[in-house]
Amino acid sequence: xxxxxxxxxxxxxxxxxxxxxxxxxxxxxxxxxxxxxxxxxxxxxxxxxxxxxxxxxxxxxxxxxxxxxxxxxxxxxxxxxxxxxxxxxxxxxxxxxxxxxxxxxxxxxxxxxxxxxxxxxxxxxxxxxxxxxxxxxxxxxxxxxxxxxxxxxxxxxxxxxxxxxxxxxxxxxxxxxxxxxxxxxxxxxxxxxxxxxxxxxxxxxxxxxxxxxxxxxxxxxxxxxxxxxxxxxxxxxxxxxxxxxxxxxxxxxxxxxxxxxxxxxxxxxxxxxxxxxxxxxxxxxxxxxxxxxxxxxxxxxxxxxxxxxxxxxxxxxxxxxxxxxxxxxxxxxxxxxxxxxxxxxxxxxxxxxxxxxxxxxxxxxxxxxxxxxxxxxxxxxxxxxxxxxxxxxxxxxxxxxxxxxxxxxxxxxxxxxxxxxxxxxxxxxxxxxxxxxxxxxxxxxxxxxxxxxxxxxxxxxxxxxxxxxxxxxxxxxxxxxxxxxxxxxxxxxxxxxxxxxxxxxxxxxxxxxxxxxxxxxxxxxxxxxxxxxxxxxxxxxxxxxxxxxxxxxxxxxxxxxxxxxxxxxxxxxxxxxxxxxxxxxxxxxxxxxxxxxxxxxxxx
Amino acid sequence: xxxxxxxxxxxxxxxxxxxxxxxxxxxxxxxxxxxxxxxxxxxxxxxxxxxxxxxxxxxxxxxxxxxxxxxxxxxxxxxxxxxxxxxxxxxxxxxxxxxxxxxxxxxxxxxxxxxxxxxxxxxxxxxxxxxxxxxxxxxxxxxxxxxxxxxxxxxxxxxxxxxxxxxxxxxxxxxxxxxxxxxxxxxxxxxxxxxxxxxxxxxxxxxxxxxxxx
Numbered sequence: 001x002x003x004x005x006x007x008x009x010x011x012x013x014x015x016x017x018x019x020x021x022x023x024x025x026x027x028x029x030x031x032x033x034x035x036x037x038x039x040x041x042x043x044x045x046x047x048x049x050x051x052x053x054x055x056x057x058x059x060x061x062x063x064x065x066x067x068x069x070x071x072x073x074x075x076x077x078x079x080x081x082x083x084x085x086x087x088x089x090x091x092x093x094x095x096x097x098x099x100x101x102x103x104x105x106x107x108x109x110x111x112x113x114x115x116x117x118x119x120x121x122x123x124x125x126x127x128x129x130x131x132x133x134x135x136x137x138x139x140x141x142x143x144x145x146x147x148x149x150x151x152x153x154x155x156x157x158x159x160x161x162x163x164x165x166x167x168x169x170x171x172x173x174x175x176x177x178x179x180x181x182x183x184x185x186x187x188x189x190x191x192x193x194x195x196x197x198x199x200x201x202x203x204x205x206x207x208x209x210x211x212x213x214x215x216x217x218x219x220x221x222x223x224x225x226x227x228x229x230x231x232x233x234x235x236x237x238x239x240x241x242x243x244x245x246x247x248x249x250x251x252x253x254x255x256x257x258x259x260x261x262x263x264x265x266x267x268x269x270x271x272x273x274x275x276x277x278x279x280x281x282x283x284x285x286x287x288x289x290x291x292x293x294x295x296x297x298x299x300x301x302x303x304x305x306x307x308x309x310x311x312x313x314x315x316x317x318x319x320x321x322x323x324x325x326x327x328x329x330x331x332x333x334x335x336x337x338x339x340x341x342x343x344x345x346x347x348x349x350x351x352x353x354x355x356x357x358x359x360x361x362x363x364x365x366x367x368x369x370x371x372x373x374x375x376x377x378x379x380x381x382x383x384x385x386x387x388x389x390x391x392x393x394x395x396x397x398x399x400x401x402x403x404x405x406x407x408x409x410x411x412x413x414x415x416x417x418x419x420x421x422x423x424x425x426x427x428x429x430x431x432x433x434x435x436x437x438x439x440x441x442x443x444x445x446x447x448x449x450x451x452x453x454x455x456x457x458x459x460x461x462x463x464x465x466x467x468x469x470x471x472x473x474x475x476x477x478x479x480x481x482x483x484x485x486x487x488x489x490x491x492x493x494x495x496x497x498x499x500x501x502x503x504x505x506x507x508x509x510x511x512x513x514x515x516x517x518x519x520x521x522x523x524x525x526x527x528x529x530x531x532x533x534x535x536x537x538x539x540x541x542x543x544x545x546x547x548x549x550x551x552x553x554x555x556x557x558x559x560x561x562x563x564x565x566x567x568x569x570x571x572x573x574x575x576x577x578x579x580x581x582x583x584x585x586x587x588x589x590x591x592x593x594x595x596x597x598x599x600x601x602x603x604x
Numbered sequence: 605x606x607x608x609x610x611x612x613x614x615x616x617x618x619x620x621x622x623x624x625x626x627x628x629x630x631x632x633x634x635x636x637x638x639x640x641x642x643x644x645x646x647x648x649x650x651x652x653x654x655x656x657x658x659x660x661x662x663x664x665x666x667x668x669x670x671x672x673x674x675x676x677x678x679x680x681x682x683x684x685x686x687x688x689x690x691x692x693x694x695x696x697x698x699x700x701x702x703x704x705x706x707x708x709x710x711x712x713x714x715x716x717x718x719x720x721x722x723x724x725x726x727x728x729x730x731x732x733x734x735x736x737x738x739x740x741x742x743x744x745x746x747x748x749x750x751x752x753x754x755x756x757x758x759x760x761x762x763x764x765x766x767x768x769x770x771x772x773x774x775x776x777x778x779x780x781x782x783x784x785x786x787x788x789x790x791x792x793x794x795x796x797x798x799x800x801x802x803x804x805x806x807x808x809x810x811x812x813x814x815x816x817x818x
Binding site: 078083084085086087089105106126128130147148149156157158159160161162216217218277278279280283284287289290358359361362455456457 | 638639640641674675678682686689692693696697700701765766767768769771772773774775777778781782784785789792793796
């Protein structure tokens with residue numbers, strides 16, 4: 001087989017170039033995008049299987065597409081809520097090895113998921129205070145506490161004093177060397193408590209790790225914590241900042257706040273309240289909250305970047321000096337009510353911000369709710385500036401008894417694509433492709449009916465995260481769900497298998513690290529499937545590649561040598577063609593060439 | 605008014621920095637006893653805020669037929685949507701704890717008897733004046749009244765948070781935090797809007813909204 005034969009159909013290249021031309025618009029639109037608050041007529045199919053599901057706590061109706069629930073565990077007894085309030089809500093996840101740490105407003109639970117189809121509760125820790133956002137780093141577990149019932153000693157009885165040394169609001173640090181007996185070794189108090197926090201493991205600093213703490217609640221009295229200032233106009237206000245906590249690895253018990261950077265400061269005057277002042281944007285626009293806090297920050301230390309979802313703005317930060325983050329850009333959006341969370345794509349060339357319109361306790365996915373309100377907004381990062389692409393919202397209308405809005409999600413590491421699986425509270429989970437920032441497309445979903453048929457109880461997914469081949473869902477009321485992906489025309493088995501090759505030893509979703517894939521033909525096959533799907537590769541070529549890969553791995557001796565030789569020629573040609581192409585298909589061709597080259601070198 | 609009795613059995617289990625740990629096998633199932641007590645102040649805050657919110661919705665009902673301004677209508681819509689959601693939450697909270705849930709019409713009683721009214725609530729006379737106003741006069745009066753009303757809600761939150769032992773229930777804390785954040789922001793917006801209508805009222809403490817500041 002020769003290169004000429006393999007690429008014999010030259011018209012294919014022409015067609016391929018046309019496809020690239022239609023899609024390849026990644027730059028040149030630097031001006032503020034026309035973000036309309038009234039979305040185009042939303043595609044909301046009345047026959048969506050998510051519509052009309054039966055209500056129930058443990059026996060609700062279920063609709064699923066391209067995903068399968070493989071395990072479900074209800075909350076442990078002492079985390080069940082007799083009153084349906086916030087006290088025992090499940091919250092966010094952290095992952096380490098075979099363990100899932102599930103936060104709760106009342107503490108946390110550890111599950112062993114060595115066999116994800118049979119999760120085992122390993123330990124429970126009662127340590128109330130909400131929201132129980134968790135991160136893990138080696139033997140250290142970090143936990144956010146924001147409520148005024150939080151106690152330094154983890155007690156459940158609350159705090160009776162208005163100002164009290166017993167109260168704890170901030171970030172707890174546990175030593176989990178013995179997983180069965182987590183030991184609190186530090187409790188770093190902060191002025192607004194910690195609603196969420198995010199780790200920064202600075203590649204240049206081997207002695208410390210850092211935590212960005214985001215407080216969203218009221219400011220404490222200075223009589224309780226010295227230096228806290230509640231007035232927004234005071235120069236020393238505790239509003240308009242985040243907490244940077246330094247954790248010395250040799251002495252984590254000495255962790256402390258080392259900076260409260262004014263990341264919202266006016267670039268010219270230095271006033272702390274330099275960003276969005278709160279209010280509507282004029283006309284039929286959303287009302288956007290004031291930027292005096294971040295709700296959550298996602299860091300990407302390898303790139304020296306962080307994205308802050310900061311109430312009234314989405315911001316991009318340079319964190320190459322983690323103690324002194326510097327704002328690179330800030331955007332707001334007239335469809336956003338509350339900038340809630342941020343997710344980079346793997347390349348760090350995009351940020352997806354989500355909007356928690358209604359605060360997560362309200363039904364905001366009804367058929368009457370706009371499809372770009374309470375949605376995600378996808379931005380490209382161009383010259384360290386955020387350039388708007390498009391919106392994404394879980395498309396199926398939900399009832400008025402289901403709290404629903406965009407919430408926490410993570411990247412599904414399919415090579416060659418940007419895919420996210422995201423929680424929408426009682427709107428279920430929705431997995432979508434946002435490779436094209438302007439046109440995100442749903443790939444899979446899972447949804448249950450409301451908890452009650454006639455009233456709203458807060459429930460649904462807090463977060464849905466991909467971890468080592470499975471998707472984990474933290475259900476506020478119902479417990480822990482574990483899923484596996486099913487192949488479809490939108491996502492092939494090869495792509496699912498390629499994602500599963502990525503093995504994290506630890507995963508804190510809001511601290512992103514670059515994903516790389518092994519030199520494997522599974523990865524190559526995923527790229528081939530993608531190129532065929534986007535019509536950038538003909539079926540003939542795809543077959544030729546697949547056959548050669550089969551032979552190279554399954555045969556021996558001369559047959560293997562021949563197949564390896566063919567693959568190397570194909571890789572050379574692919575690399576050449578990638579150079580002539582543009583956009584994602586070009587990148588996939590190049591990546592395909594690279595992975596074939598690397599794998600065939602191993603097979604020689 | 606009865607306050608739900610809760611005991612503090614976790615006290616002995618939770619002494620010291622080590623926290624209150626249970627292995628899966630020994631975790632007790634006595635969840636209710638793990639909660640701090642609900643205080644009289646919490647219950648009164650929720651009951652009072654239902655009346656307070658209901659009056660805001662009644663004010664918005666007036667706005668719908670009296671204003672010609674789109675921004676005023678949107679303001680009203682936002683208040684109605686968020687406060688209707690919150691009323692539902694407060695009623696559920698009270699009912700599930702066996703507490704008296706005020707009826708929707710109870711706020712009119714508060715207006716009739718100012719001693720019973722929550723901070724910032726309009727008197728019957730103020731409500732009548734608002735109902736009688738028209739056009740630009742209505743808009744100005746509505747904003748002034750609603751600013752007063754919202755400031756009363758902030759007073760209620762501060763009162764709750766400065767009551768020893770109150771706000772310990774997670775739902776109460778979250779709700780009070782939301783009221784503080786939402787209504788103080790809305791006061792700023794209403795002041796800014798009011799400032800565009802002449803006859804300036806209370807000065808706006810922060811600069812006016814601008815789009816994006818890099």
